[in-house]
Amino acid sequence: MKKLMGRKNCTDLGLNKCQGSIPHFHVNLQSLKWKASCFPPHTTRHSTTQPTLYYFALNAPSSNVRHSNMFNRMILLLQLSLLLLTVLSVLIFSGHVLAAPSTTSPAAESLLLPSDAVSLLSFKSKADLDNRLLYTLNERFDYCQWQGVKCTQGRVVRFGLQGFGLRGVLPPNTLTRLDQLRVLILRNNSLFGPIPDLSGLFNLKSLILDRNYFSGSFPASVLLLHRLRVLELSHNNLTGPIPASLCILERLSSLRLESNRFNGTVPPLNQSYLQILNVSENNLEGPIPVTPTLSRFDAKSFQSNLGLCGEIINKVCNDSHSPFFESPTNAPLNQSAQSQEVVVLSPTSNSRKLKSIALVLGSLIGVSVLIASLLCVFGLVKKKSSHEKDPPKKTTESLGSEPGYTPNPPTEARPEEISDLPKTFIPEVRAVRKSGNLVFCGGQAQPYNLEQLMRASAELLGRGTVGTTYKAVLDNQLIVTVKRLDANKTAITSSQMFEHHMDAVGGLRHPNLVPMGAYFQAKGERLVIYEYEPNGSLFNLIHGSKSTRAKPLHWTSCLKIAEDVAQGLTYIHQASRLIHGNLKSSNVLLGADFEACVTDYCLAVLADSSSNENPDSAAYKAPETRRSSSQATFKSDVFAFGILLLELLTGKHPSQHPFLEPTEVPDWVRAMREDDGCEDSRLGMLTEVACVCTLTSPEQRPAMWQVLKMILEIKERVVVENASVGFS
Incomplete structure (x- = not known):
C-alpha cells in the first residue's frame, strides 16, 4: 500500500x-x-x-x-x-481484535502442559480415588511444588508419597513418562492391582512399592532398569516365581521381597553390591544357592519359607530338592496337545536304548545348566570390572551417624528387671498347652510351633500394665518377645472377643510398628508374641544406666525418633481406627537400623481399669483419662506423644516434669539441655509441637496426622536451611 x-x-x-x-x-x-x-x-x-x-x-x-x-x-x-x-x-x-474465549478441549489443553505435569495428573486420576492429593495447576505450572514431588531444572527426579493413604491402581503409561525420575516411593498406601510396565523409567535408582496390595507376578519390566539400586516390593500380594535373571541388575544393593506369596526357588544372586536381602515369609522351596553373595546373609533373610533348605539355614535337603533336577515323582506332567504321544518301553527292550535316552536327556540338561552358569559368571565378571567405577550410596540411615549421638550399649530392659539366669519357659503355660491354639498373624507361614515355644528358654525383660514380657530363645535359634497377659490385670473378655481383637491388631503392618507374630489363648492363659528387636528400648537410649547421668539426645536424633513414632501412631489411628492406649518410652523399641518402632499397641483396651496402674504409665496419661472409668481416646494418644517428645528433648522422665504453663515450657527445655543457643530455633519448633499436644483440653489438641504433618514440615524446613547454608 x-x-x-x-x-x-x-x-x-x-x-x-x-x-x-x-x-x-x-x-x-x-x-x-x-x-x-x-x-x-x-x-x-x-x-x-x-x-x-x-x-x-x-x-x-x-x-x-x-x-x-x-x-x-x-x-x-x-x-x-x-x-x-x-x-x-x-x-x-494494534489491539483491536480481542481473543475469543478458549474452547480447547481438555485433551488439547494437555498438549500445552509440561509432560511431567500431565504424567502426575494422570497418575492422580487413578491412584487417588479419595482425592487426598491437592494437585492443581496455575499459570506458573508449579507442579514441582506439589506434595512428594522434587524437580531438577523443571524435570521430576523424585516422587515420594509414603503413607498418604492413597487408594486406587498404579495406572500404566503415566509415571513411565517421567524419564528423568530417579526415586519412586509409594510405600504404605492402599494401591492394588498389578504393577504396570515401568521400563520407561530407565534412570530409576530406587523403586519402593512395599506395604500396599499389589497383586500379580513379579514385574518383569524391572529387569530392564539397569541403574536400579533399591528394589522393595515387600508386604504385598505378589505371586509366582522370583526370576533368576535378577542377577543382571548389577548395581542392586537392597532387595526386599518379604511377606508376599512368591513360590519357586531362590535365584542365584551374586551381585557384589548387595547389602540388604529379605525373601522371608513367602512360599519358596528347594535349596538356597551357595553363592559368595548369598552366603553373607543369615537365616533371617530366608525364614518362614518352610520348603527351603541348605547350608545357609542349616537345614539338610532331601535328594529330591536338587538345585537343577526335578524329582521324577514330583515332575509335572506335560499335557499339552503336542505331547500326547506316549512311548512304552517293554521289559524286554534293549538296555542300550534306555542308556541312549538317558544320555540325550543328561546332555540337554547339562547344556542348559552350562548356559545358565556362563550367563551368571559373565555377569559377575562384568560387575567386578565396574566395581571401582560406580560405588553405591548407602541406602539406610542410622541415628548413630548423626552428630552428638553416642548409643548406649543395648540392654533388654531396666537392669533391676532382668533375671540374671535364663530359665525354662513358663511352666503354668506348658501345663495348658494341649487345650490352646497358637494363631499366627498377618497370613505368615509358621516359623515355629507351640511345642517349640514351650521348650524355649526365657529371660525376664520387664513387667508392664497388662502383663510380663520375656525374651524367648527357641531351639532353632529364633528369638521372639513373648508378653504373658496377667489375668489379674486384664478385663474379663470372651475367647471370641479376644480372638477378634487380636486378629485386628495382628494385621497391622508398618515399618514403625513391631510386628505381632502370633497369639495364644487357653483356659485363661494368653500370650502375645512379637518379633524381637535387638537394640533395646527408647527408655534405655534416653536415660541410660542408673550409674551415669544421661545426656539429652542430639536434636536431629529427637526429630528422627519423633517422626518414626508419629508415623506408627498415625498408621494405627487411620488404618484400623484403633488406639494405642499405653504409649511410653519403654514401649518404643529400636530396630536394626535404630529406627523407632512402637510396641504393645492396642492392648490397653484389655486392661482392667480397677487394677493398680503402673506408676511409669500414669505420667503419660491425659487429664481426661485419669479417672478409673475413663477409656483411652485418639486425643489421649496425642497427649502421651507430647509427653514422650518432652522426654526426648529434656532427657527427663515424665514423673520429673514440672507443672508449667505452655509459655514456660521452652525455657525449661533449654535449661534441661544446657543449650548454648545454636539450636534454639530448631528446638523451639519441636517444643511447640509438644506443647500443643499436651494441652489440657482434648478438643484443642491436633489429630495425630496433623502432628505428623507438623514434624515433616519442621524436617523439610531444616533440610532447606541446611541446603542454603551449604550454598552460601
Whole structure:
C-alpha cells in the first residue's frame, strides 16, 4: 500500500463518478471495471476537504480485455486475500481484535502442559480415588511444588508419597513418562492391582512399592532398569516365581521381597553390591544357592519359607530338592496337545536304548545348566570390572551417624528387671498347652510351633500394665518377645472377643510398628508374641544406666525418633481406627537400623481399669483419662506423644516434669539441655509441637496426622536451611 502524492482526480483513476469525502471502491467481477467515489477533481490541494487517496498494488483493468476471465478472477481473489490478511494483522497488533474465549478441549489443553505435569495428573486420576492429593495447576505450572514431588531444572527426579493413604491402581503409561525420575516411593498406601510396565523409567535408582496390595507376578519390566539400586516390593500380594535373571541388575544393593506369596526357588544372586536381602515369609522351596553373595546373609533373610533348605539355614535337603533336577515323582506332567504321544518301553527292550535316552536327556540338561552358569559368571565378571567405577550410596540411615549421638550399649530392659539366669519357659503355660491354639498373624507361614515355644528358654525383660514380657530363645535359634497377659490385670473378655481383637491388631503392618507374630489363648492363659528387636528400648537410649547421668539426645536424633513414632501412631489411628492406649518410652523399641518402632499397641483396651496402674504409665496419661472409668481416646494418644517428645528433648522422665504453663515450657527445655543457643530455633519448633499436644483440653489438641504433618514440615524446613547454608 502506498500513498498517492500530489493531486489525483477521479478521471486519473478512471472513475465514472465522484461523491462523498472518502473514496469507496467497488469491483464488478463481471466487467472487471473499477468504480469509485471521491471529491470533485477541482478541489484545491490544500483544501481541508481534500481526501487522501490510497491505492493497493492491484492490477487496474487494462485496455486489453482479451485476457482470460478465469485468470483475472484468480489473480483478483488472491489479491483480496492478501488484503484481508494485511488488515487483520494490523488490527491484531494494534489491539483491536480481542481473543475469543478458549474452547480447547481438555485433551488439547494437555498438549500445552509440561509432560511431567500431565504424567502426575494422570497418575492422580487413578491412584487417588479419595482425592487426598491437592494437585492443581496455575499459570506458573508449579507442579514441582506439589506434595512428594522434587524437580531438577523443571524435570521430576523424585516422587515420594509414603503413607498418604492413597487408594486406587498404579495406572500404566503415566509415571513411565517421567524419564528423568530417579526415586519412586509409594510405600504404605492402599494401591492394588498389578504393577504396570515401568521400563520407561530407565534412570530409576530406587523403586519402593512395599506395604500396599499389589497383586500379580513379579514385574518383569524391572529387569530392564539397569541403574536400579533399591528394589522393595515387600508386604504385598505378589505371586509366582522370583526370576533368576535378577542377577543382571548389577548395581542392586537392597532387595526386599518379604511377606508376599512368591513360590519357586531362590535365584542365584551374586551381585557384589548387595547389602540388604529379605525373601522371608513367602512360599519358596528347594535349596538356597551357595553363592559368595548369598552366603553373607543369615537365616533371617530366608525364614518362614518352610520348603527351603541348605547350608545357609542349616537345614539338610532331601535328594529330591536338587538345585537343577526335578524329582521324577514330583515332575509335572506335560499335557499339552503336542505331547500326547506316549512311548512304552517293554521289559524286554534293549538296555542300550534306555542308556541312549538317558544320555540325550543328561546332555540337554547339562547344556542348559552350562548356559545358565556362563550367563551368571559373565555377569559377575562384568560387575567386578565396574566395581571401582560406580560405588553405591548407602541406602539406610542410622541415628548413630548423626552428630552428638553416642548409643548406649543395648540392654533388654531396666537392669533391676532382668533375671540374671535364663530359665525354662513358663511352666503354668506348658501345663495348658494341649487345650490352646497358637494363631499366627498377618497370613505368615509358621516359623515355629507351640511345642517349640514351650521348650524355649526365657529371660525376664520387664513387667508392664497388662502383663510380663520375656525374651524367648527357641531351639532353632529364633528369638521372639513373648508378653504373658496377667489375668489379674486384664478385663474379663470372651475367647471370641479376644480372638477378634487380636486378629485386628495382628494385621497391622508398618515399618514403625513391631510386628505381632502370633497369639495364644487357653483356659485363661494368653500370650502375645512379637518379633524381637535387638537394640533395646527408647527408655534405655534416653536415660541410660542408673550409674551415669544421661545426656539429652542430639536434636536431629529427637526429630528422627519423633517422626518414626508419629508415623506408627498415625498408621494405627487411620488404618484400623484403633488406639494405642499405653504409649511410653519403654514401649518404643529400636530396630536394626535404630529406627523407632512402637510396641504393645492396642492392648490397653484389655486392661482392667480397677487394677493398680503402673506408676511409669500414669505420667503419660491425659487429664481426661485419669479417672478409673475413663477409656483411652485418639486425643489421649496425642497427649502421651507430647509427653514422650518432652522426654526426648529434656532427657527427663515424665514423673520429673514440672507443672508449667505452655509459655514456660521452652525455657525449661533449654535449661534441661544446657543449650548454648545454636539450636534454639530448631528446638523451639519441636517444643511447640509438644506443647500443643499436651494441652489440657482434648478438643484443642491436633489429630495425630496433623502432628505428623507438623514434624515433616519442621524436617523439610531444616533440610532447606541446611541446603542454603551449604550454598552460601
